[in-house]
Each structure stands twice: as C-alpha cells, then as structure tokens.
Amino acid sequence: MKSARLLAVALAAATASSSHAQSNAPAAPYAYAQLPDPRQEAEAKALMETLRCLVCQGQSIADSDADMAGDMRSLVRERIAAGERPEAIRAWLVERYGSWVSYKPPVEPVTWPLWAAPAVLLALGLWLARGRFRRKAR
Incomplete structure (x- = not known):
C-alpha cells in the first residue's frame, strides 16, 4: 500500500507539466x-x-x-x-x-585551463595538419 502511494507520487511528479513550476508571484x-x-x-x-x-x-x-x-x-x-x-x-x-x-x-589559476584550451587545441590542430600535408608532399 505504502509503495503504491510512493509510486503514484513519483509518477505524478515525473509527469507534471512545467507550467506547475511557474511562480504565481507578480x-x-x-x-x-x-x-x-x-x-x-x-x-x-x-x-x-x-x-x-x-x-x-x-x-x-x-x-x-x-x-x-x-x-x-x-x-x-x-x-x-x-x-x-x-x-x-x-x-x-x-x-x-x-x-x-x-x-x-x-582570469585566475582555476580558470587558466579554460583560457588556454582554445590556443592549445589550435596549436594541436595546426601540428596535426602540418604532419598530414608533409606526408602528402612526399
């Protein structure tokens, strides 16, 4: 009985529309x-x-x-x-x-990887592309 009630509450919560979550406050x-x-x-x-x-x-x-x-x-x-x-x-x-x-x-030590990632990925891409073009030139 108790598990059926919990299941019903869980099902109701899972299927509730997002409009019920909207605030009625001005x-x-x-x-x-x-x-x-x-x-x-x-x-x-x-x-x-x-x-x-x-x-x-x-x-x-x-x-x-x-x-x-x-x-x-x-x-x-x-x-x-x-x-x-x-x-x-x-x-x-x-x-x-x-x-x-x-x-x-x-920009602080914790965010340095976020700032450096684009430059590192660009450099890696250029390095890979250079190797690929070198092989085709031979």
Missing part, C-alpha cells in the same frame, strides 16, 4: 520596465547582456523570459538607479552565484 518592479533615465538604462542593459541566466544557461538575463532572469534584471536596474557601479553589481552577483553567472569569467 514580476519584480523592473523586470520588464525600463529605468526613466536613458543613461542608467543603457548601463543596466549593457550589464544585463553580460550576465548569464541561471535557469536558461544559454541566454543572458537580458534575453531570458525566466522568472529568475526577470528578478535579476530588476535587481540590476534598482542598483543602477541607486547609483551603484555596474562592476560592483557584477562582483556582488559573482560572489553570490559564482563566476559562472558572468560571461566574462576572471
């Missing part, structure tokens, strides 16, 4: 509204385009329709309106969510 004040000052809005927009949506992962918070991205857009706009600098906002978000939230990860 959107944050500046999630979809621009700041009245065009200069501040331009600063906020530029920053939002460099921050990754934590839900969508492949989109910036400027492009995402996820509730969390809306909350982050509102937070960015509110802090810009309060006079905070974009880099200070970025630093706060990185501290809170990790460097993954930024499309501009810092």
Whole structure:
C-alpha cells in the first residue's frame, strides 16, 4: 500500500507539466520596465547582456523570459538607479552565484585551463595538419 502511494507520487511528479513550476508571484518592479533615465538604462542593459541566466544557461538575463532572469534584471536596474557601479553589481552577483553567472569569467589559476584550451587545441590542430600535408608532399 505504502509503495503504491510512493509510486503514484513519483509518477505524478515525473509527469507534471512545467507550467506547475511557474511562480504565481507578480514580476519584480523592473523586470520588464525600463529605468526613466536613458543613461542608467543603457548601463543596466549593457550589464544585463553580460550576465548569464541561471535557469536558461544559454541566454543572458537580458534575453531570458525566466522568472529568475526577470528578478535579476530588476535587481540590476534598482542598483543602477541607486547609483551603484555596474562592476560592483557584477562582483556582488559573482560572489553570490559564482563566476559562472558572468560571461566574462576572471582570469585566475582555476580558470587558466579554460583560457588556454582554445590556443592549445589550435596549436594541436595546426601540428596535426602540418604532419598530414608533409606526408602528402612526399
């Protein structure tokens, strides 16, 4: 009996549509509204385009329709309106969510492999191509 109930709950959870996961809370004040000052809005927009949506992962918070991205857009706009600098906002978000939230990860010992990988792979590709062309020339 108990295992049947657990199975029913698991099945219901597995088949639940994503619409049930959406929040019924109202959107944050500046999630979809621009700041009245065009200069501040331009600063906020530029920053939002460099921050990754934590839900969508492949989109910036400027492009995402996820509730969390809306909350982050509102937070960015509110802090810009309060006079905070974009880099200070970025630093706060990185501290809170990790460097993954930024499309501009810092160069530090932990991220050196990420920065070096493209150059290493390009050099490896050129070395392999050189060997291949040498063999064909003979």
